């Protein structure tokens with residue numbers, strides 16, 4: 001197979017097979033009709049192919065109520081992925097699969113607006129290149145794992161509308177980021193805010209609709225992007 005593009009013969013090693021395995025695991029929904037062995041995966045819907053390395057680096061599956069099942073373990077076969085999105089897929093349920101931890105080059109992970117349940121698994125902490133994590137609008141339960149604090153450059157986090165409990169782990173925020181975006185609204189989070197919040201440079205912070213307590217020194221009067229409404233935090 002393989003076809004010529006920019007003068008090179010393209011046959012992504014293993015990526016076609018991994019994508020076809022994902023399609024099969026989901027029962028071959030129409031959404032993936034363009035994923036056929038007749039074409040190389042650089043032309044497939046939802047697939048981001050990087051010509052310079054000849055591999056699939058992005059997969060964005062979104063907005064389709066007819067895709068049913070769980071996020072397939074065979075996703076682990078897309079070893080070069082840097083960006084992965086499962087968004088607005090109400091038929092996608094089950095837990096976040098541990099296979100995602102094998103995608104060590106991921107910098108952006110979005111699993112939002114689905115019916116995903118189970119915990120925000122601590123194995124996500126091995127994805128040390130993550131800068132963006134959006135798990136919002138799911139049915140996740142349990143606490144925010146402390147392992148996320150081991151990800152050095154994680155600076156955009158959206159865990160809003162996910163039914164989480166417990167407190168915010170210390171050092172969750174990136175130490176190096178110029179700008180931090182954190183959405184935690186509509187959970188059942190509690191406890192006090194980590195001390196480092198006082199010095200963090202938030203571009204957006206939304207803690208609304210939780211059960212936080214105590215003071216948030218340094219956070220108030222910094223601009224209208226910071227939203228605490230309906231928490232028990234007082235300035």
Ligand SMILES: *[C@@H]1O[C@H](CO)[C@@H](O)[C@H](O)[C@H]1NC(C)=O
Pocket residue numbers: 079080081105
């Ligand atoms: C991961 O990224 C690094 C740096 O961009 C690259 O050298 C390496 O080949 C990538 N590994 C995989 C499995 O894509």
Ligand SMILES: *[C@@H]1O[C@H](CO)[C@@H](O)[C@H](O)[C@H]1NC(C)=O
Pocket residue numbers: 128129152153176
């Ligand atoms: C984190 O960001 C710094 C500065 O941009 C970079 O040098 C470093 O390699 C990044 N670390 C990881 C694990 O991606």
Ligand SMILES: *[C@@H]1O[C@H](CO)[C@@H](O)[C@H](O)[C@H]1NC(C)=O
Pocket residue numbers: 134136156158160161183185
């Ligand atoms: C995170 O979720 C909030 C809604 O709670 C939304 O306004 C925001 O755009 C989301 N951010 C990202 C980066 O997805």
Ligand SMILES: *[C@@H]1O[C@H](CO)[C@@H](O)[C@H](O)[C@H]1NC(C)=O
Pocket residue numbers: 177178179201202203
């Ligand atoms: C804080 O963020 C603003 C933009 O929101 C940026 O202009 C500024 O340089 C940042 N400051 C620091 C100390 O990173």
Ligand SMILES: *[C@@H]1O[C@H](CO)[C@@H](O)[C@H](O)[C@H]1NC(C)=O
Pocket residue numbers: 188
């Ligand atoms: C939040 O947690 C408290 C204490 O565990 C519980 O009583 C309450 O029902 C929870 N609220 C929601 C909306 O889940």
Ligand SMILES: *[C@@H]1O[C@H](CO)[C@@H](O)[C@H](O)[C@H]1NC(C)=O
Pocket residue numbers: 185186204206207208209225227
């Ligand atoms: C923060 O959450 C509240 C409550 O859901 C919402 O009204 C507000 O628009 C949110 N702000 C941002 C910046 O997302």
